[in-house]
Amino acid sequence: MPKLELVCPAGTPASLHAAVDAGADVVYLGFRDETNARNFPGLNFSRDELRQALDYAHERGTEIYVAINTFPKAGNPGPWHRAVDDAAALGADAVILADIGLADYAARTHPGLRRHLSVQASASNPEAIRFYKEAFGIRRVVLPRVLTVPEIAALNRQVDIETEVFVFGGLCVMAEGRCALSSYATGESPNMNGVCSPASHVRYVDEGDRMVSRLGNFTINAFANDEKAGYPTLCKGRFVTGGKARYLFEEPVSLNAAAMLPELMAAGVTALKIEGRQRGRAYIAQVVAAFRAAVDAAAAGEPVPAADLSAVTEGQRKTTGAYNKTWR
Amino acid sequence: MKDAQAKLSMGPVLFNWPADRWRDFYFRIADEAPVDTVYVGETVCSKRAPFHAPHMPEVIERLQAAGKEVVLSTLGLIMNGREMHQLRETAEGGADFLIEANDIAAVSLLRGRPHVIGPMINVYNEGTFGYLVRGGARRVVLPVELSADSIRVLAAHGGAELEVFAFGRLPLAISARCYHARSHDLSKDNCRFVCERDLDGMDLDTLDGEAFLAVNGVQTMSYSYCSMIGDLDRLREIGVGRFRLSPHSGDMVRIAAAFRDVLDGRLDVAAADEIIAEETGDMPVSNGYFHGVEGVALKGRLANLPVE
Numbered sequence: 213m214p215k216l217e218l219v220c221p222a223g224t225p226a227s228l229h230a231a232v233d234a235g236a237d238v239v240y241l242g243f244r245d246e247t248n249a250r251n252f253p254g255l256n257f258s259r260d261e262l263r264q265a266l267d268y269a270h271e272r273g274t275e276i277y278v279a280i281n282t283f284p285k286a287g288n289p290g291p292w293h294r295a296v297d298d299a300a301a302l303g304a305d306a307v308i309l310a311d312i313g314l315a316d317y318a319a320r321t322h323p324g325l326r327r328h329l330s331v332q333a334s335a336s337n338p339e340a341i342r343f344y345k346e347a348f349g350i351r352r353v354v355l356p357r358v359l360t361v362p363e364i365a366a367l368n369r370q371v372d373i374e375t376e377v378f379v380f381g382g383l384c385v386m387a388e389g390r391c392a393l394s395s396y397a398t399g400e401s402p403n404m405n406g407v408c409s410p411a412s413h414v415r416y417v418d419e420g421d422r423m424v425s426r427l428g429n430f431t432i433n434a435f436a437n438d439e440k441a442g443y444p445t446l447c448k449g450r451f452v453t454g455g456k457a458r459y460l461f462e463e464p465v466s467l468n469a470a471a472m473l474p475e476l477m478a479a480g481v482t483a484l485k486i487e488g489r490q491r492g493r494a495y496i497a498q499v500v501a502a503f504r505a506a507v508d509a510a511a512a513g514e515p516v517p518a519a520d521l522s523a524v525t526e527g528q529r530k531t532t533g534a535y536n537k538t539w540r
Numbered sequence: 541m542k543d544a545q546a547k548l549s550m551g552p553v554l555f556n557w558p559a560d561r562w563r564d565f566y567f568r569i570a571d572e573a574p575v576d577t578v579y580v581g582e583t584v585c586s587k588r589a590p591f592h593a594p595h596m597p598e599v600i601e602r603l604q605a606a607g608k609e610v611v612l613s614t615l616g617l618i619m620n621g622r623e624m625h626q627l628r629e630t631a632e633g634g635a636d637f638l639i640e641a642n643d644i645a646a647v648s649l650l651r652g653r654p655h656v657i658g659p660m661i662n663v664y665n666e667g668t669f670g671y672l673v674r675g676g677a678r679r680v681v682l683p684v685e686l687s688a689d690s691i692r693v694l695a696a697h698g699g700a701e702l703e704v705f706a707f708g709r710l711p712l713a714i715s716a717r718c719y720h721a722r723s724h725d726l727s728k729d730n731c732r733f734v735c736e737r738d739l740d741g742m743d744l745d746t747l748d749g750e751a752f753l754a755v756n757g758v759q760t761m762s763y764s765y766c767s768m769i770g771d772l773d774r775l776r777e778i779g780v781g782r783f784r785l786s787p788h789s790g791d792m793v794r795i796a797a798a799f800r801d802v803l804d805g806r807l808d809v810a811a812a813d814e815i816i817a818e819e820t821g822d823m824p825v826s827n828g829y830f831h832g833v834e835g836v837a838l839k840g841r842l843a844n845l846p847v848e
Binding site: 456 | 616627643645649664666669670685689690692712715717718722727729746747748749750755832833834
C-alpha cells in the first residue's frame with residue numbers, strides 16, 4: 213500500500229514554515245480575501261507571500277495547494293478567476309475548488325493546473341465524483357465528513373480518482389458547503405463569505421453568575437464561572453429541544469482519527485488532511501509532527517503511536533466523527 | 541418575464557408526515573390549490589421514502605388529472621448504494637417527468653435532458669448557472685441564501701426559469717446525523733421514526749428561551765417561516781417568475797390562494813400577511829436573505845405593516 217500523503221494547513225508564512233519543517237508532504241493555504249473558506253482577519257497569503265512560500269516548500273520537497281473554495285458572488289467572478297490565474301502563474305501544485313462555474317473556468321483556462329475538489333462541494337457518492345472528474349478533470353476529491361470508513365472503502369472501489377479525508381481538527385457536523393446556519397443568524401456564511409459564526413457577530417455577556425456567548429441575536433451557550441467559555445460556533449452550542457438542554461448537534465469536540473490510519477489506508481484513501489488554517493505556528497508544528505510519525509508508522513505496518521496532543525487542543529474531547537456509524 | 545403570468549409551485553413535503561396525511565395533502569392540493577406545479581418526493585431522509593412510495597402513483601395521477609405539472613424531487617444527500625439505487629430508479633423510471641436534482645449525483649444522471657435544479661444545489665453565480673443550463677437545466681430553484689443582487693444577475697443571464705423559495709421554514713443544513721433521533725436519545729439507525737411526531741419540525745430554542753431553529757430529522761431549518769409575500773413585486777421586477785411554497789400543516793390551499801391573489805392584484809399584502817399569520821399560528825416570518833442581511837431578519841414592506 214502506498215504511503216498516505218499528509219496535507220497540512222497554514223494561515224501565515226510562519227505556520228507554513230512550521231508545517232514544512234515538521235514533515236508535511238503538502239501545505240494548503242488561501243489568498244487573503246473572500247475566495248477561501250478561512251477568510252479571517254490577519255490570516256492567509258498575499259501573492260508575494262505565496263511566491264516565497266512556494267520557494268521555501270519546493271526547495272524542501274513539499275507541495276502547496278491553494279484553496280479557492282468559496283462560491284463566487286453573482287456578477288463579480290473577478291476575484292475568484294484571478295485567484296485561479298495567479299495560483300497557476302505562480303506554480304502552485306494544485307488548486308482546491310468547490311464551485312462548478314469556477315471549476316469549469318479553471319479547466320478551460322488552465323488545463324495544466326491540477327484541480328482538486330474541496331470538501332465544500334459535498335461530493336459524497338461515486339456518481340457525483342464521476343461528474344466532477346469527467347466534467348472538469350478533477351484529480352482528487354476531499355470527502356465530506358459524513359461517510360463511515362466502510363462507506364469510504366466502498367466509494368474508493370467505485371471511483372478512479374484520489375480521495376483525501378480529514379483526520380484532525382475542527383469538525384463540521386453538517387454536510388460541508390450545504391449549511392446556511394451561520395448566515396441565518398449573522399448574514400455571513402462559509403459558502404458566500406468564507407466564514408462560519410464570524411467573530412464580528414460574537415459577544416460574551418458576563419451576567420455575574422454565568423458567562424453567555426451570543427452569535428447575532430442568539431444565545432449559543434452559557435457557562436458557569438468554573439467552566440471555560442468556548443467560542444460560540446453555532447453547531448457546537450447548547451440548545452433546548454423537547455424541554456431538555458443539550459449539545460444537540462455536536463459537543464465541543466474536535467476530530468482525531470489518528471488511530472484509524474491503518475483502516476483509512478486499507479480503505480484506499482490517498483491523502484490525510486489536517487484542519488486548522490486559523491491555528492498558530494506552535495499548534496501546527498506539534499500536530500504535523502505527530503501525524504508525520506503516525507503516517508510513517510502506519511506505512512511501516514507498525515502500531516500508530518498515541519500522540520499526546522492535549523496540550524494544543526486545550527483538553528477538548530476527541531471524536532472520530534462520522535467515521536464510526538454510531539456517530540449518526 | 542415581467543409580463544408573463546407569475547407561477548406558483550408547491551414544493552415537496554419536507555416533513556415526515558404519516559402516509560395517509562401525505563396522500564390526502566396532495567389530493568387536496570390537486571383538487572383545490574391554485575398552483576401550477578407540484579413537487580413530489582422525499583428530499584430529506586431515505587428512510588422515510590418507503591412509507592410514501594405506495595401512494596405515489598395515485599398522488600401523481602390525481603395531480604396530473606387536475607392539470608398540475610408534476611416534478612419528481614430527489615434526495616438531498618446521497619451517501620450509500622441504496623440511496624444511489626433509488627436515485628437511478630427515479631431518473632430511469634421518470635423519463636416522462638421533470639426531475640428535481642438535489643445532489644450532484646442527480647445533476648450528473650440528468651445531464652442532457654430537461655430537468656430542474658433544486659434548492660440544495662449550490663448555484664451562487666452565473667458561471668455555475670450557465671454550466672447547468674447548458675447541461676439541460678430548464679428551471680433553477682435558487683439556494684435560500686441568495687440576495688436580490690445575486691438573483692438579479694442570474695435572472696439577467698437567462699436560459700432557465702428561476703424559482704424562489706417564498707413560503708415556509710427555510711431548509712438551512714443537512715447532515716449525516718439525525719438530530720431528531722439524537723434529541724430522543726436514539727441513533728439514526730434506530731430512530732423509530734420519531735420525526736413523524738412533528739408535522740412542522742421540532743422547535744429548537746436557545747438556553748435563554750429564544751426560538752431559533754427547527755429540527756427535521758437530518759435537516760436543520762429556520763424557526764421562522766420565510767415569507768416573500770411583501771417582496772413579490774420586487775422579485776417580479778428583477779425577473780423572477782415562479783415562487784415556491786413549502787408545505788406546512790396549516791391550510792396550504794388558503795396560503796397558495798393568498799399568494800395567487802397578491803400576484804394578481806386581488807389582495808393586498810397586509811391581508812395576505814394576516815392569512816399567513818392565521819395559518820401558521822402567528823409564527824414569526826423572515827425574508828432577510830433577499831434583503832442581503834441575516835436570514836432571520838424581517839425587512840421591507842412586511843416589516844412596516846401597521847400593527848393591529
